Amino acid sequence: MTLNDSHxxxxxxxxxxxxxxxxxxxxxxRAAGLECNISVARDGVEAMEFLRKxxxxxxxxxxxxxxxxxxxxxxxxxxxxxxxxxxxxxxxxPVILLTSSTEEADISEAYxxxxxxxxxxxxxxxxxxxxxxxxxxx
Amino acid sequence: MSPGTVFALSLSxxxxxxFEWLALALFGYLALPLLAAITVAIPALMxxxxxxxxxxxxxxxxSLRKDEAQKTGANSPSTGIFPEGAFHDLRAPVRGIDGFxxxxxxxxxxxxxxxxxxxxxxxxxxCGHLRGIIDGLQQLxxxxxxxxxLTETDLSxxxxxxxxxxxxxxxxxxxxxxxEMGLSARTDPAxxxxxxxxxxxxxxxxxxDRPNARIEIKTGMRNGKDVFMVNDSGAGFDMAYAAKLxxxxxxxxxxxxxxxxxxxxxxxxxxxERLGGEIWAAGEENRGAVxxxxxxxxxxxx
Numbered sequence: 001m002t003l004n005d006s007h008x009x010x011x012x013x014x015x016x017x018x019x020x021x022x023x024x025x026x027x028x029x030r031a032a033g034l035e036c037n038i039s040v041a042r043d044g045v046e047a048m049e050f051l052r053k054x055x056x057x058x059x060x061x062x063x064x065x066x067x068x069x070x071x072x073x074x075x076x077x078x079x080x081x082x083x084x085x086x087x088x089x090x091x092x093x094p095v096i097l098l099t100s101s102t103e104e105a106d107i108s109e110a111y112x113x114x115x116x117x118x119x120x121x122x123x124x125x126x127x128x129x130x131x132x133x134x135x136x137x138x
Numbered sequence: 139m140s141p142g143t144v145f146a147l148s149l150s151x152x153x154x155x156x157f158e159w160l161a162l163a164l165f166g167y168l169a170l171p172l173l174a175a176i177t178v179a180i181p182a183l184m185x186x187x188x189x190x191x192x193x194x195x196x197x198x199x200x201s202l203r204k205d206e207a208q209k210t211g212a213n214s215p216s217t218g219i220f221p222e223g224a225f226h227d228l229r230a231p232v233r234g235i236d237g238f239x240x241x242x243x244x245x246x247x248x249x250x251x252x253x254x255x256x257x258x259x260x261x262x263x264x265c266g267h268l269r270g271i272i273d274g275l276q277q278l279x280x281x282x283x284x285x286x287x288l289t290e291t292d293l294s295x296x297x298x299x300x301x302x303x304x305x306x307x308x309x310x311x312x313x314x315x316x317x318e319m320g321l322s323a324r325t326d327p328a329x330x331x332x333x334x335x336x337x338x339x340x341x342x343x344x345x346x347d348r349p350n351a352r353i354e355i356k357t358g359m360r361n362g363k364d365v366f367m368v369n370d371s372g373a374g375f376d377m378a379y380a381a382k383l384x385x386x387x388x389x390x391x392x393x394x395x396x397x398x399x400x401x402x403x404x405x406x407x408x409x410x411e412r413l414g415g416e417i418w419a420a421g422e423e424n425r426g427a428v429x430x431x432x433x434x435x436x437x438x439x440x
Binding site: 020 | 223
C-alpha cells in the first residue's frame with residue numbers, strides 16, 4: 001500500500017521486547033485515532049526475518065514505518081539499523097528509534113523520508129507526534 | 139575478613155588440634171611447648187600457603203588496590219559507577235508504572251472518585267520523582283565514565299548559555315545576572331557545563347520569587363587559590379550543615395519548595411574530584427550562598 005491510499009491502515013513494525021511497552025504503544029495509536037496494523041518483533045533477529053519475509057514471516061506485510069527499540073535480545077537495535085541501511089530495498093523504509101531523543105528535527109526528518117506522505121499530512125503528523133511523545137523511551 | 143579466609147583458618151585450626159592429640163598421645167605433657175608452637179605455626183603456614191596460591195586475599199590488600207585505582211582514575215577514563223545497561227533496566231518498570239497509571243486515568247478515570255484519581259496522580263508524580271533520580275544517577279555515572287577531553291574552555295560563554303536557557307524556560311522569573319567576561323580554564327568543557335548547570339541552576343532555584351534577586355559568576359580567591367565563584371542572593375543555608383551539602387540525597391530545604399533529585403551538588407563535587415579540583419560552599423540563611431571551585435591547571439594539562 002502507499003500512504004496516499006488514505007483508507008488503508010498504516011503498516012507498522014514495532015521492534016520491542018518489553019510486553020508492557022507493546023501494550024502501551026498499541027494503546028497510544030488507538031488513543032490518537034490512528035488506524036494502523038501493528039506487527040511486533042520481539043528481538044533484532046525476528047525483526048530482520050520479518051523484513052526479509054523469511055520463514056514464518058513469508059506473508060508478512062512490508063511496513064510503512066519501523067519503530068525500533070535499541071535494547072533488544074540477540075541482535076540489538078543499532079545492528080538492525082545497520083542491516084536495514086545496507087539493504088537496497090529496506091533502506092527506503094523510515095525507521096524511528098525509540099530513544100529518549102524528542103528532538104523535533106529527528107521526528108520531522110523521519111516524516112520527510114516517508115515515500116508518499118499521507119493526504120492530510122498535517123493532521124497525520126500531529127497524531128503521530130502525539131503517539132511518539134508517549135512511546136519514546138524516557 | 140572474607141569467607142575464604144575464615145574457611146582456611148578453621149581448616150588449619152582443625153589440623154593443628156588433630157596434630158596435638160596425636161602428639162599428646164605419643165609424648166604426654168612433655169610435648170606441651172612443642173604443641174604451643176604447632177598451634178601457632180600450622181595455621182600460619184596454611185594461611186601463607188593459601189596466600190601464595192592466590193586462594194585468599196586479605197581484605198586490607200584489596201582495599202589498598204582500590205585506593206590505588208581511585209588515584210589513577212582521577213585523570214583517566216573511568217569505568218563509571220553502574221554496570222552497562224543498568225539504566226535501561228531501571229527505567230523500564232518506571233515507564234510501565236507511569237504508562238499504565240496514565241492509561242487508567244485516561245480510560246477509566248470516570249469510574250473513580252476524586253480520591254481514586256488523586257491516588258493515580260500521586261503515583262504519576264512519584265514516577266516523575268523516581269525518573270529524576272535515575273536521570274541524576276545516569277548523569278553522575280556518565281560524568282565519571284566518559285573520557286576527559288581537555289581543552290581551553292570558555293566558562294563565561296557556557297554560563298551565559300545556561301542562563302539564557304533558564305530565562306527561556308522561565309521568562310517570568312526576575313533575576314539580575316552578571317557573568318564576568320573571559321573566565322577560562324584548560325579543562326573538560328562537557329563536565330564543566332554539567333557542573334555549571336547544577337551551580338547556576340541551584341542559584342536560579344533558590345533566588346526564585348525573591349525581591350532583587352541576583353546571580354553573579356566571577357573569579358575570586360579561596361584558600362590561596364584562584365577560584366571561580368557562583369554567588370546568589372537567594373535562600374542561603376545554615377553553615378552548620380555545610381558539610382552535608384555535597385552528600386547525595388541530603389537536603390537543607392523543604393523539597394516541596396525547592397524540588398530536586400538530591401544529586402546536583404554531589405555530581406558537582408564528583409566532577410571536580412575527577413578534574414583534580416575542589417569545591418566549597420559558604421552561605422547564610424536568607425542572605426544567599428557562594429559556591430567556589432578550583433580547577434588545577436597543572437594537573438589538567440596531563
